[in-house]
Amino acid sequence: MEWFFFLLFAAVGTYGAFRVVTMKNVVHCALHLVLTFIAVAAVYVMLSAEFLAAVQVLVYAGAIMVLFLFVILLIQIEHTVAMRQLHRQSPLAIAVAVVLFAEIAYVMFRKVSTLGPAGGMTPAVQAQVGNTELFGAALYTTYLFPFEVASVLLLAAMIGAIVLMKKEH
């Protein structure tokens, strides 16, 4: 049963990811990326990381991709550039992609033999304590410094964007 749902979400996600790079209309590409994110969120739920799944949909698919869509719609790229589907350097790109895929597949099939989360975060532990509490505890105790650094980085990016906008006026 689990395998069936995993294959379903994986197939939807892979199809979405494939169509992101092969569709002619850029807006359609963005929509397929949203589809991929939602499929990935479903796989997160199957790995008992429900907090991550909800945040993925809330932040990635629900806010970041909306902003992507804003930019795509505002610059009206589909009216300006008729894009070729296959770039000149595509044979090199395909070779690199195949090599990467072979590497990842090799590492995965050597290490992973079962479906589901690994290490100390077994489904039993997560069902008892709850993914959100574990996540929050880890983020605010063990990984507090990277958390703060990430928020300072986002703040710097925001301030940079505002400064750039003000200079144009």
Added chain:
Amino acid sequence: MQVAIELTAVIIKIVAVLGVVSLIVAYLTYAERKIIAHMQMRMGPMRVGYHGLLQPFADVIKLLFKEDIVPAPADRWVFFLAPVMVLVPAFAVYAAIPFAENFYVADINIGVLFVLAVSSLGVYGIVLAGWASNSKYSLLGGFRSSAQLISYEIFLGFALIGPLMLAGSLNLREIVEAQRGVWLVALQPLAFVLYFIAGTAETNRIPFDLPEAETELVAGFHTEYSGIKFALFFLAEYTNMLVVAALATIVFLGGWRVPFLSDMAMPLWIKTPMHIVSFLTKMLFFQFMYFWLRATLPRFRFDQLMAIGWKVMFPLALANIAVTGLVYYLFL
């Protein structure tokens, strides 16, 4: 066999919830016209059925039979999908909402996050409807609406953090259970006000309905939509209003709990309907507030809307979180 029985039970619950919600939403359109009319000293729909009670059916039949116009330069697929992309998240949220202590479709232990995440997907339908119509009014309306929606989503979430700290869980059922002693609206009045204002903005209701204002942008993002697609947009808007009301009821007004009766021992077949009725009553109270606002207030300009959000509500929400955290840590 066990799976088949559980599956059937879930499907029956889903059909019941969706059916009741659809009926309530249909009659909300009627109730809005009647209530606003009476507030304006006139009568509202009176002809179709006794005092206009069959008006929603008349509206649906009219919209079903209207000509379905698709603008020639529009993107057909996205034009068709946009109303669906607004409607599906609006209805999908009801899977997580508990109407009584044992009447819910799914018990999700990140219920609040699920509701926020799924309803944030409704923005796509609006911005894509604006774009797919290939018309300036629609595009502007779509952009304004989505900018408003993604901003006020943030304030909605932040307003909820205060009561979540006090309730101690993201599970909607447990939040209601945590209000045994006192409703969270008494402990978090600022969060309640902020949540309701953000909810009004989230559902594009007056005073925040510039994106679909009739006098400003013809009809905003749904200018080019006619017939059943237009009906789907309106269905989605009223369903979203009900979702905001449902979340407000659960987090602030004690969900299905009735002040003294819920703690008394009663047979389940009395208690559950009583709880469901109390939940629906509280939700409909919020709808009345929405209609009251619509009859009373003018609408904000877009820059005023954004200014109120980011300059007033955001600091207040942050202050609420800080004060709640401090008080919780020091005294509770």
